[in-house]
Amino acid sequence: xxxxxxxxxxxxxxxxxxxxxxxxxxxxxxxxxxxxxxxxxxxxxxxxxxxxxxxxxxxxxxxxxxxxxxxxxxxxxxxxxxxxxxxxxxxxxxxxxxxxxxxxxxxxxxxxxxxxxxxxxxxxxxxxxxxxxxxxxxxxxxxxxxxxxxxxxxxxxxxxxxxxxxxxxxxxxxxxxxxxxxxxxxxxxxxxxxxxxxxxxxxxxxxxxxxxxxxxxxxxxxxxxxxxxxxxxxxxxxxxxxxxxxxxxxxxxxxxxxxxxxxxxxxxxxxxxxxxxxxxxxxxxxxxxxxxxxxxxxxxxxxxxxxxxxxxxxxxxxxxxxxxxxxxxxxxxxxxxxxxxxxxxxxxxxxxxxxxxxxxxxxxxxxxxxxxxxxxxxxxxxxxxxx
Amino acid sequence: xxxxxxxxxxxxxxxxxxxxxxxxxxxxxxxxxxxxxxxxxxxxxxxxxxxxxxxxxxxxxxxxxxxxxxxxxxxxxxxxxxxxxxxxxxxxxxxxxxxxxxxxxxxxxxxxxxxxxxxxxxxxxxxxxxxxxxxxxxxxxxxxxxxxxxxxxxxxxxxxxxxxxxxxxxxxxxxxxxxxxxxxxxxxxxxxxxxxxxxxxxxxxxxxxxxxxxxxxxxxxxxxxxxxxxxxxxxxxxxxxxxxxxxxxxxxxxxxxxxxxxxxxxxxxxxxxxxxxxxxxxxxxxxxxxxxxxxxxxxxxxxxxxxxxxxxxxxxxxxxxxxxxxxxxxxxxxxxxxxxxxxxxxxxxxxxxxxxxxxxxxxxxxxxxxxxxxxxxxxxxxxxxxxxxxxxxx
Numbered sequence: 001x002x003x004x005x006x007x008x009x010x011x012x013x014x015x016x017x018x019x020x021x022x023x024x025x026x027x028x029x030x031x032x033x034x035x036x037x038x039x040x041x042x043x044x045x046x047x048x049x050x051x052x053x054x055x056x057x058x059x060x061x062x063x064x065x066x067x068x069x070x071x072x073x074x075x076x077x078x079x080x081x082x083x084x085x086x087x088x089x090x091x092x093x094x095x096x097x098x099x100x101x102x103x104x105x106x107x108x109x110x111x112x113x114x115x116x117x118x119x120x121x122x123x124x125x126x127x128x129x130x131x132x133x134x135x136x137x138x139x140x141x142x143x144x145x146x147x148x149x150x151x152x153x154x155x156x157x158x159x160x161x162x163x164x165x166x167x168x169x170x171x172x173x174x175x176x177x178x179x180x181x182x183x184x185x186x187x188x189x190x191x192x193x194x195x196x197x198x199x200x201x202x203x204x205x206x207x208x209x210x211x212x213x214x215x216x217x218x219x220x221x222x223x224x225x226x227x228x229x230x231x232x233x234x235x236x237x238x239x240x241x242x243x244x245x246x247x248x249x250x251x252x253x254x255x256x257x258x259x260x261x262x263x264x265x266x267x268x269x270x271x272x273x274x275x276x277x278x279x280x281x282x283x284x285x286x287x288x289x290x291x292x293x294x295x296x297x298x299x300x301x302x303x304x305x306x307x308x309x310x311x312x313x314x315x316x317x318x319x320x321x322x323x324x325x326x327x328x329x330x331x332x333x334x335x336x337x338x339x340x341x342x343x344x345x346x347x348x349x350x351x352x353x354x355x356x357x358x359x360x361x362x363x364x365x366x367x368x369x370x371x372x373x374x375x376x377x378x379x380x381x382x383x384x385x386x387x
Numbered sequence: 388x389x390x391x392x393x394x395x396x397x398x399x400x401x402x403x404x405x406x407x408x409x410x411x412x413x414x415x416x417x418x419x420x421x422x423x424x425x426x427x428x429x430x431x432x433x434x435x436x437x438x439x440x441x442x443x444x445x446x447x448x449x450x451x452x453x454x455x456x457x458x459x460x461x462x463x464x465x466x467x468x469x470x471x472x473x474x475x476x477x478x479x480x481x482x483x484x485x486x487x488x489x490x491x492x493x494x495x496x497x498x499x500x501x502x503x504x505x506x507x508x509x510x511x512x513x514x515x516x517x518x519x520x521x522x523x524x525x526x527x528x529x530x531x532x533x534x535x536x537x538x539x540x541x542x543x544x545x546x547x548x549x550x551x552x553x554x555x556x557x558x559x560x561x562x563x564x565x566x567x568x569x570x571x572x573x574x575x576x577x578x579x580x581x582x583x584x585x586x587x588x589x590x591x592x593x594x595x596x597x598x599x600x601x602x603x604x605x606x607x608x609x610x611x612x613x614x615x616x617x618x619x620x621x622x623x624x625x626x627x628x629x630x631x632x633x634x635x636x637x638x639x640x641x642x643x644x645x646x647x648x649x650x651x652x653x654x655x656x657x658x659x660x661x662x663x664x665x666x667x668x669x670x671x672x673x674x675x676x677x678x679x680x681x682x683x684x685x686x687x688x689x690x691x692x693x694x695x696x697x698x699x700x701x702x703x704x705x706x707x708x709x710x711x712x713x714x715x716x717x718x719x720x721x722x723x724x725x726x727x728x729x730x731x732x733x734x735x736x737x738x739x740x741x742x743x744x745x746x747x748x749x750x751x752x753x754x755x756x757x758x759x760x761x762x763x764x765x766x767x768x769x770x771x772x773x774x775x776x777x778x779x780x781x
Contacts, residue, residue, distance in 0.1 A: 011690040029720065030705050036715040055564070082738065082748045104559040107567040114573040115737030116712045117581055121525065124568055131564040138563045157504060158539040159511040162528065165485060165492075167518035172711050175521045195690075286604075289693045290415055290597055294423050294590050296701060298430050306710075307578070308491070308523040311440035313433060330488065337519040340486035347487075 009199065011285060016192035016230070020237040023184050027177060028249040034171035036118040038066035039126075042077050042089045045070060047096035055092065055108070055134060064126030077111070087119040088112035090127065100138060166338045167252055174252045174337065179305040181241045182332045185234065185268070186325045187296050189275045193230065194288025197279030219367045223276065223360070230272050238264050242336070254339030262342050263331055266352035270324040273359035280366035303329040327351045398620040402629035405618060406602070410633060419594050420634070424641050427590045428648060431583045438577035443523050444472035445531065446481045446493035453501035459512070459538050463494065468530040481515070491523040492516040494531050522578075572656045572741050580655050584740070585709045585733050587645055588668075592675040592729055593700030595638050599679025600696050602630060603774075604689030612774040623771040631676055638675075642668040650740075658743025667735055674728040674759040684766035687773040703729035731755045 043056050060067040068086060071077035077089035091109035099106040110127055112120040167174045242260055246253045282288050301307050302320040309330070312320070320326040331348035334340040342349060410416045447463065449456050464471040472490050475481040481493040495513045503510035514531045518524040540561055547557040573580050606612040619626025646664055650657040657664060678699065683692045705711070706723065707730040713721055724730045731752040738749045746753070763770075 011694070014691075014694055026702065027705060030702075030716060031711060033715050033717060036712050040714075082742070082744045084734075084738070084748075099559070100563050102559070103563075104555050105562060105565060106559075107565045110566050110568045112568070112570055113737075113742070114570050114581065115733075115741060116709055117576070117578070118710075118712055118715075120568075120570055120576070124566070127566045131562075131566050135563050142560075157507075157509060157542055158535060159509050160514065160532065160535050161511055162514045162516060162532075165482065165515050165517045167521075167524075170518045170521065170525070172521070175519065286601060286690055286693055287415060289690075289697060290419055290601060293597070293697045293701065294427070294593055297586060297590060297704060298427060301431070301434060304488075305520065306522065307435060308440045308443055308520065308526075309488070310442065310444055310491075310523075311435075311437050313436070316430070316434055333519060334486055334488060338486050338517065344483065344486045 009196065011195050011199075012192045015188045015195065016233060017237075019188050019191075020184055020234075021240065024177070024181055024241050024245045025248075027180050028173060028245060028251070031173035031176060032249055034169065034173050036122050036172075037063050039064060039088065039119050039122040040066050040068045040086045041123065042069050042071040042080050042086050043067055044073065044077055044089060044091045046094040047092050049097040051097040051100060052092045055096075055130065056090075058130040058133065059090065059126065062126040062130055064122040064129075074111075081113050086113075087115075088123050103142070166254070171252070173249065176305070177245070177249075177251055178333050178336045179300060179303065179329045181245065182267070182328045183296060183300055183303075183325050185238060185241070186271045186274075186299075186323070186328065187292065189230065189234065189271045190278065190292045191288050193272070193275035194279045194282045194292065195285050197276075198282035198285040198287050201282060202284045219364060219371065223363055223367055226276065227269070227272050231268055234268050234272075238268065246336075252337055254337065256335075256339075256341065259335050259340075259342045260332075263335055263345065263349060263352075266349060266356050267324060267328040267332075270352050270356035270359055271328075273356055273363045274324055277359050277362035277366055280370065299323060299325050300329075302326065305329055305333065321351070324352060324355050327355070395620075395625065398618065398622075398625055399629045402615070402619045402626055403632060405615070406630045406633050409602075410637075416598075419598050420637050421641065423594055424587070424591050424638075424645065428587055428645050431586055432579060432649075432653060435579035435582065438575060438579050439468070440523070440526065440578070441467050442470040443468055443527050443530075444470050444490045445527055446473050446475050446484055446490040447471055448475045448478050448481050448493055448495040450476075450498040451496050451500035455501045455504060456496045459494075459496060459535065462534045462538050463531065466530050466534055468526055469534070478515070485515070485517055491520065492527045492531070494535075572658065572743075579653075582709075583649060584655065584736055585707070585729070586704070587649070588642075588671055588732055588736075589700075589704050589707070589729050591638065591642060591645070592671060592678075592703070592732070593696070595634070595672060595675035596679035596682070596696040596700060597693060598634055598638075599631065599676045600683050600689070600692045602634065603627075603680070603683050603770075604687075604692060607687070607774065608689050616771070616774060623767050623774075627680070627767075627770070631680075635672055635676060638672045639669055642672055657740050659739040659746075663739055663746055667732070667739065670753070670756045670760070671728070671732050674732075674756045677760045677763050678728060680763040680770070681766060684763070684770040684773070687770075699727065703727040706730065707733045709733050725755065728756060728759050 041059075043059070045052050045056065056067055059065050069080075071080065071089060074089075074091070077086075077091075080086040081088070089111050091111065093106060093108070096106055096108075108127070108131070110123055112123050114120060164170075242264070245251075279288070282291075299320075302312060302316055303309075303326045304312065309317075327348040331345040331352075334345055335342070410420075445463065447460050449460065460471055460474065463469050473484070475484065475493070478493075478495055481490070481495075484490050485492065493515050495515065497510060497512070500510045500512070512535055514528060514535075516524050516528040516531075543561055544557050547560060548554070552560070570576055606615050615630070616623070616626050619629060643665065646661075646668055649655045650661075650664070679692075679696060682695045682699075683689075686692045686695060706716075706720065706727055707713075708716070708724065713724060713730075716724075734752040735749040735756075738744045738752075739746060
């Protein structure tokens, strides 16, 4: 019966079938370029020497930065930013070469527009890489005169090396898309089931539910029947998101198929029961859209994806535990992107089962309430006109 | 049809009053107009009250266990950004902790580190970072690298100073060129300033266009559209204007409060003055309302128009380019972004409020917002036809 509702109600159809199929593709397409390369900048070259020109050439050659022109002074460079032609500028002091030759330290100013963090990050990484490269060369030239190992030792006694464990190219899509996929599952279920519940409340179709309950003698049947309908649809959707979307856009995926499946089962169940429990509050069809849509943004932030989980205040952390998406996103990202096994996400896995059980009880109780209310209404044969 | 005896003001007031009563009649209006925006305001500002996150947990794999390796650990722990959560005995143990989300990354000090250091063999320490979570990943990497440079630099400096070099020479020797970053108008890299100023208006715009669609669509749904037009003397402009004005006022008041809270109480940088900012807030409210009207005129079915507004509102967070910049996106996506008012809002905010440029520099973005605000007038006749002729099909 529920399957019939899903396919015949265009509103529910949109949210349960089309959105989960379309959104991942849309988002992946927006972020498919992954990286912010070539931030356009200008340079104020007060030194105008071979060394400073070499520095500028290296900046331009870096994948993060593109030097689009020279500026004479700071106001001039700021003007370019105002006109949105550039997002920052570098300032090379007039004594740049002199100081290097004299063996003194010289600092190059980096001025970045802060309207987006990635501009700053790109400029800073690019410039730091260039300066480290040039430093090495300068040091080698100097060491050439000193020629002993002792001198090299003095320059940098500890060498360092970075190993990026996961998402090594620092791609934006690889980082955000998995979280969005998981969130889309919960939000569309909330909207879809909420809408179905609202429609039933609106049309007074709960009586149909009641009739079913008499025939089958049990609220349990209704709940399991409905849950199974959504579960079977979302199992396909989840498989599409987890297997097809990342392949299509070449995102990192280190996961074991079995672990993912094991993890997604409790997630889907807890989302379905969670939505069923809340759908009792929906008085009419459209309400679920008005109520739930805006929560996507706070939920994404509180899950620890955009904002580090360790910096989330305890109060909000507690609130976030009420939502399946918090554990879902956390566990999924670690399995998918970091290649964790199911035992390493045991905390989240158990929490999801716990939620599934708790929300099942809630859904059961809400369903009982509805049936009880409807029966009383039937008895008195009083039909309130609905708004 | 039109009754010339009804004065404009009288009709306007009648529709206006009717809408206010409708707004007070159901809790969903309070939820969307007051509850949701204020919740987001409180939520985002308190969530990111640290500005730049600090005490991110990291691990150390100390295979050397010497006073030198402990110096590194102490230095790491002393950094504002970092907190050494645990010292592990092997890399696989630490990697496991990363996968369990206990730590965001770790640093590995090889065995024989102290011995090689004393023998001038230049030992290597390795940072293991994870960019599965982008923000903590890049922050921990930067801080770990800085900590090791500090330890290494301190050793060299004392050696050079002992040999009779001046402070300046020593620095010039260690690092001939340094980059001195100036993050204009947000020197502490405060994420709250960077994100809240666009997230909160984004949520508001989403809610405004949803409410606009709902306010018009519910008339069709409950078959009261004709009654509504009658009250408005059969003039669609008058009816619609008087109907939407209460929402404009309510949302503008909420927007005003958000501005006051962000720039007055939280002291976020506001270099463009208060009046231009209020003007921007007003444009934002009107553009979002216009978007709602456009959607309902094009798709005069309540749930489809609402779904459309959702899609628009949610996608605008990504496509407006404040997290992932516009210039890095594909060409077609860049072109699409012009259709999202939040994109223009963000550009104006960045130029006018953050950088303190005069309004003239954002004229093109303002122009796009004005186009959004004016567009519904084209659809007026179509909307009227739909309102009179359409019935609610469940």
